[in-house]
Amino acid sequence: MSSEEKRTWISALVGTVVPAAYLAIVLSKVPGTDVARIAYVGPMLTSIGLGIVASIVLAIVAAMASPKDPDRTDERDREINRRGEYVGFYVMSVAAIVPLALAMAKVEHFWIAHSLYLAFVLAALASAVVKIVAYRRG
Template identity: 50%
Template sequence: MSYLEKRAWIYAIVALVVPVAYVATLLVRAPAAGLATSHYVVPLLVAVGVAIVLNIAAGTVAASGASGASREARAGDERDRAIGRLGEYAGYYVVSIGAVVPLVLAMREAPYFWIANSLYLAIALSALVSSVVKIIAYRRGL
């Protein structure tokens, strides 16, 4: 498994686990008045921060475990670049379409909770879709 494929797996796992943990935290701490009245800002910022730190840490571990691979080997070849492009395009389309929801919610003056969380969902889905597309391309070919 190449370094870039490992990175795609790491990104996919983090993009799945962190949002699920965030939603679980919100549901556990949900007030009786409903989710829209919950204190979501700190858990959301923690989720974003944890995702960043986990991706950096896991990427560093994967790079160090790349059996002494050089920078050129970690950069990949033409196939790796094509797979990366394909995955990023897929993620771009997901986040572009997903950004419409918070935009509409803002226009309708919805509570900030729903706007912020729909935007976070669009970003998390984008990361997950991008990674899954890359993993499929690595496993099945372009």
């Protein structure tokens, strides 16, 4: 497994676990509370920061665990990355319509922020899935 594929797996793992943990935290506050009053900004920023830090740390750990793996990218890695980012871009472009529509409808900031966060998560996961499938199937 190339170092690029390992980083893609790490991205998929972090992109699944961190938003799921954030969702659990926010959903625990929903019962009996108006969503407009839920303090979501701090936990959301924390989850974004933890996602970035976790991806970096796990990529470093993966690189240290197998130092003999070449950290070079070849044409195949570049093509797989391009295809994955291309799909992620389109997923984000389509998913961004929802927060835009919510903002135009003057919906609570809670829903706008979460739909935008979901758009980023879906784009990252779609990109990672496309890359993993490409690495596995060729």
